[in-house]
Amino acid sequence: MSTEVVATSAVSDAQQQSPSAPTQQKSVEKVNLLGMSRPQMEKFFEDMGEKKFRAGQVMKWMHQFFVTDFAEMTNISGKLREKLEKIAEIKAPEVVHKNYSKDGTRKWVFRVGEGAGSLVETVLIPAEHRSGLRRTLCISSQVGCALDCSFCSTGKQGFQRDLNQAEIIGQLWMANYSYMEDVPVLERERSVTNVVMMGMGEPLLNYDAVLNSMRTMLDDFAYGMSKRRVTLSTSGVVPKIDQMVKDIDVALAISLHAPNDELRNELVPINKKYPLEQLIAACQRYIAKDGNESSRKHVTIEYVMLDGVNDHPEHAQQMIKLLKNLPSKINLIPFNPFPHAPYGRSSRNRIISFQKTLSDAGFVCTIRQTRGDDIDAACGQLVGQVADRTRRAEQWKKKVAAKNEILRSQG
Known part of the structure; x- marks a missing residue:
């Protein structure tokens, strides 16, 4: 039919x-x-x-x-x-807020449902590259997040729902269109060069919609992006990493943030279900595909630097041991504090020392440049100011306040 x-x-x-109503067609x-x-x-x-x-x-x-x-x-x-x-x-999500930073970073907040809580964020980060100007778009896959990583602003907002394919691709559509609004139709060009599924939510917990969206990103009839320029970032949903081996060839990034199970259980609770040994093994299986054209030559390791928590020299040594058999590039991320966050950003000297230890051990290790501070470009910051359907953020603030009160009373 x-x-x-x-x-x-x-x-x-x-x-x-x-039957008693006037003969008037209802909108479909x-x-x-x-x-x-x-x-x-x-x-x-x-x-x-x-x-x-x-x-x-x-x-x-x-x-x-x-x-x-x-x-x-x-x-x-x-x-x-x-x-x-x-x-x-053909309808992209509604833009309820947009802000363009003086450093070229662009940020949008989209409404994807009814009420103040139905908001997601998208951030575009420009950077000079040897191949020319690179524009990397960080795309959200869920409204909020169920994983509740302890250092993440988005996790404090709770989880509302998965995004559908139109809401995911709509973020990429709008980012491109933002450069093309005043350009004649037949002169328009795609401006976003890279996509990272690294925004709000855990992409592998919205698998089908994310998979089909990434296929559209790679499709020559759509955005025609190289598979090396589309990256999926996960906190470590091991069965879905294995499923990706069969379904798609894109770059893989792991939100690691801790080099041992004890600390990672605290920072990234999904580690209790899929501990590091299982996660690293899944990454090894993912990059095992043969062929020079595969994007699976290495895994990107994301590691947010938390002052006094995961930035000690012994943590760097544990990272070296953990990753010794996994082809990987390491990206150290200075922590972006949010209101009532229980962590601080590691000092610049501490981050550089951490990087040197890893580089001396033979790893490619970079420090992510902080961008868009003037527009709250870290994912979840702005949405967190206006939406919290589950009251998780309020509970978190009370917990932190109680902890601080205990510390004060102890002198």
Whole structure:
């Protein structure tokens, strides 16, 4: 049954249930094409009785020229455009806040549902690179996060729901469009060069939507990104890492943050379910794929530097031992404090010393440059100021305040 027939049938059923009501068609929810991968869209057009190559045509208009009005799609027949107008739409999430930093960082807050709590953040970070200007977009996959890592602002907001494909790809669409708003349609170009699934939420706990979204990022009819320039970051959902081996070839990053199980259990609670031995083994399996074109040559290790917590020399030595058999690059991240956070940022000297120890051991180890401080660009900071559906943040603040009171009373 075609989508148009389904829509018409739904209207007829609604009218039959209310015979006394005036004969007035109720509005039918349109299908958001922004949320479809190419196979899904090909099926959509075939179900309409159209050739599946129409999917590629529409995808190019959407993702490469950032057109949302079917009337502007000039290589599609007028009849098909009229049909699409009735049953489909191209709609990115609503932007409720945007801010552009003086250093070039851009940040958006999107509304993805009803109420103040239905907000997610997206951050674009520009950087000079030997290959030219790199624009890296950090994309969210969930509203809030269920994992509650102790140093993470997003985790203190609790978890509301997964994002759907349109809400995930919509973040990439909007970031590109922000550079193209005043550019004539046929002169528009994709501006985002890299994507990291590293925003709010745990991507591997929203597996299907994230997988299909990344496939769209790689698709030549959409964003045509290199698989080396699409990175999924996970706190360590081991079974889903193994599933990714079968499903997609993109770069993998691990939010490690501690080099031993005792400390990681405290900082990253999912470690209690999937401890470091299991996590490192899964990473080794992921990069075992043969072939020069694979993006799985190494794993990026993310390590937030917490003052006096995980930044001691012995922690660096434990990292060396933990990662000795895993091809990896290490990214040290200065902690971004948030209100009532129980941690501070490691000193610059401590971070540099940590980096030197790892570099001397043969690891490629970089320190992430802090960007966008003037617009709260660290993920979750701004949303956390306006939304907390589960009251987890309020409970966390009380807990920290109580701890500080005990310390004061002890002198």
